[in-house]
Amino acid sequence: QSVLTQPPSASGTPGQRVTISCSGSSSNIGSNFVYWYQQLPGTAPKLLIYRNNQRPSGVPDRFSGSKSGTSASLAISGLRSEDEADYYCAAWDDRLSGWVFGGGTKLTVL
Amino acid sequence: QVQLVQSGAEVKKPGASVKVSCKASGYTFTSYGINWVRQAPGQGLEWMGWISAYTGNTDYAQKFQGRVTMTTATSTSTVYMELGSLGSDDTAVYYCARDDCTNHICYPGVWGQGTTVIVSS
Numbered sequence: 001q002s003v004l005t006q007p008p009s010a011s012g013t014p015g016q017r018v019t020i021s022c023s024g025s026s027s028n029i030g031s032n033f034v035y036w037y038q039q040l041p042g043t044a045p046k047l048l049i050y051r052n053n054q055r056p057s058g059v060p061d062r063f064s065g066s067k068s069g070t071s072a073s074l075a076i077s078g079l080r081s082e083d084e085a086d087y088y089c090a091a092w093d094d095r096l097s098g099w100v101f102g103g104g105t106k107l108t109v110l
Numbered sequence: 111q112v113q114l115v116q117s118g119a120e121v122k123k124p125g126a127s128v129k130v131s132c133k134a135s136g137y138t139f140t141s142y143g144i145n146w147v148r149q150a151p152g153q154g155l156e157w158m159g160w161i162s163a164y165t166g167n168t169d170y171a172q173k174f175q176g177r178v179t180m181t182t183a184t185s186t187s188t189v190y191m192e193l194g195s196l197g198s199d200d201t202a203v204y205y206c207a208r209d210d211c212t213n214h215i216c217y218p219g220v221w222g223q224g225t226t227v228i229v230s231s
């Protein structure tokens with residue numbers, strides 16, 4: 001069982017906006033930044049969002065992150081076929097003294 | 111550009127150990143720590159621990175303490191992760207991920223390509 005909770009799947013059609021949720025607790029999301037990673041099929045994870053809502057250079061502004069209390073979400077607008085991937089949230093956990101991840105959300109572009 | 115290149119796939123028998131390498135390039139090796147994260151088949155990501163490339167200090171996830179050893183070789187800009195007493199549930203892709211840091215808060219940023227470790231008798 002993952003410490004952070006994500007829906008196992010999400011879907012949308014091209015051009016749509018989809019959101020992926022990530023739920024944690026006071027020891028992780030509630031007190032630390034949230035990060036999002038994109039994992040395309042057969043590849044390594046890639047940093048998508050850092051410090052809740054910051055995008056590394058090269059990440060399109062279609063991707064945005066937010067956090068409220070012990071939950072966070074990733075929004076993808078203008079959905080494209082190349083966005084089909086697994087998405088993981090992550091945060092440092094003060095109680096476990098380590099990084100914790102969500103179980104991942106498989107995004108399907110219909 | 112920052113690049114992490116990992117060693118090739120391994121097949122090990124139960125009870126054996128495996129040592130995976132992660133060679134860094136494109137930045138000053140000692141300026142950033144390295145995390146190790148694994149992913150079992152069809153499963154999510156699991157953080158194993160971290161090593162400072164400057165001091166060699168380590169921070170292991172409780173689950174792996176006593177069974178994992180992370181080391182560095184500054185002369186070759188390489189980090190190693192050795193996992194012992196392998197069981198079938200250690201079959202996974204193992205990733206190294208360099209810290210990125212913003213305002214002194216660091217997080218796994220750039221990832222290696224992954225190393226597949228299969229544990230089978």
